Amino acid sequence: MVKGLYTAYTGMINQEHRMDVITNNLANANTNGYKKEGATSQSFDDVLAYKIKDVTEGYHLAKRIGINNPGVKIGEGYTDFSQGPLKTTGNTFDMALTDKGFFAISYTNKAGETSVKYTRDGNFTLTADGHLVTQDGDAVLGTDKKPIQIDNHADTVIDTSGNIVQNGRIVATIQVTDFEDYNYLEHYGENYFQPVEGAVETEAPAQIYAGYLESSNISVVTEMVNMISIQRAYESNQKVITTYDGTLEIAANQLGKV
Numbered sequence: 001m002v003k004g005l006y007t008a009y010t011g012m013i014n015q016e017h018r019m020d021v022i023t024n025n026l027a028n029a030n031t032n033g034y035k036k037e038g039a040t041s042q043s044f045d046d047v048l049a050y051k052i053k054d055v056t057e058g059y060h061l062a063k064r065i066g067i068n069n070p071g072v073k074i075g076e077g078y079t080d081f082s083q084g085p086l087k088t089t090g091n092t093f094d095m096a097l098t099d100k101g102f103f104a105i106s107y108t109n110k111a112g113e114t115s116v117k118y119t120r121d122g123n124f125t126l127t128a129d130g131h132l133v134t135q136d137g138d139a140v141l142g143t144d145k146k147p148i149q150i151d152n153h154a155d156t157v158i159d160t161s162g163n164i165v166q167n168g169r170i171v172a173t174i175q176v177t178d179f180e181d182y183n184y185l186e187h188y189g190e191n192y193f194q195p196v197e198g199a200v201e202t203e204a205p206a207q208i209y210a211g212y213l214e215s216s217n218i219s220v221v222t223e224m225v226n227m228i229s230i231q232r233a234y235e236s237n238q239k240v241i242t243t244y245d246g247t248l249e250i251a252a253n254q255l256g257k258v
Contacts, residue, residue, distance in 0.1 A: 008240040010071030014041055015234040017074050022227050025218050033084065033120030033191050034216035040075030081182050084120075084217035086209065092156055093132065095122030096212035097176065101204025102193065104141040104175040105134060116141065117192040118177060118185070120214055126152045132172075143173045158210040178204035 021039045028034040086096050097103070102118035109115075117138075124132055124140055132140040132148040139147035143162075150156065154166040162174035179185060184199035195201075 005241060005244050007071040008237040008244070010073065011237040012234055012241075014072045014074055015230050015237070019227065019230050019234075021077065022223050022230065026220065026223050026227075028190060029216055029218045029220050029223075031121070031190050031216055032123050033214050034218065035082075035084075035120070035191075036080040036216070036218045037187070038078050038080060040078065042073040042075045079182070079185075079187065080217060082217050084215045086212045087215055088211060089213055090211050092158065092210055093124045093126060094211060094213050095124065095158065095174070096209045096214040097122065097204075097206040098209060099204070099206040101176040101178045101206030104145075104177050105192070106139040106141055106147055107192065108138065115194070117188055117194055119192050121191045122208075123213055126150070128152070132174075141175045143175045145175070148172045148174065158208065160207040160209065162208045174208060176204040176206055176208065178202045178206070 018039045018041075021037050025036050081100075083099075086098075095103070097120060102120060103122060105117045105119055107115055107117040119134075121134070123135055125135065127133055127137075130149045130152040132150065134140065142148045148164070150164055150171050151166055157165045158174070159165065162176055163170045164172045164174065178201070179195065180200040180202050181198075184196050185193045186196055188194045
């Protein structure tokens with residue numbers, strides 16, 4: 001009977017984790033280039049395991065080993081990298097990717113350490129000295145792996161290959177990078193990604209559309225429906241615990257008097 005309490009408890013913990021993921025998605029519904037995250041669940045592990053040729057248990061006998069962990073476990077998280085809808089801004093330095101790929105950004109943390117992060121958020125701007133940067137001031141990298149700097153007074157055209165053209169010549173090319181397996185990318189901050197050990201860079205098929213931004217790929221309606229479903233599941237587990245508690249109260253305080 002008591003095991004039922006633990007089963008319901010693990011269900012509540014799992015739904016709480018799913019709720020955290022969904023609320024984070026909703027909080028980033030208006031974040032440019034944000035990719036939806038999700039959570040998975042796992043059923044309890046098998047209890048039986050067999051020790052082959054274990055003479056201590058007798059001939060041809062199997063031994064039960066392991067711990068019975070009833071209920072549900074929090075599984076692995078995942079990221080949905082599907083394309084988000086594009087919106088028109090008319091700003092030359094707003095850019096959207098139309099296929100797989102990421103902009104490369106030179107990111108500097110509070111400790112002054114610089115590393116390359118990757119993002120789908122192309123909401124860029126020019127500084128007074130002509131550096132192409134994100135809204136947080138991180139430098140956008142070119143194909144030469146260096147921060148892009150251009151003349152901020154000249155007319156600028158950016159083609160679909162990422163070439164920045166001023167006065168009829170290409171002054172820089174925006175780097176767009178893709179990866180063989182997105183399982184080797186992890187979220188960093190709101191809309192940055194960073195590769196982990198095992199990540200392999202590949203040529204990106206994406207084209208760059210200047211004057212557009214990619215919105216998040218979150219459906220607010222779908223996330224709200226999922227949130228209601230999670231609330232109902234959480235309440236169901238609460239009722240199970242309440243029922244078990246009442247049953248145990250009777251067993252402990254009333255049956256003993258008979």
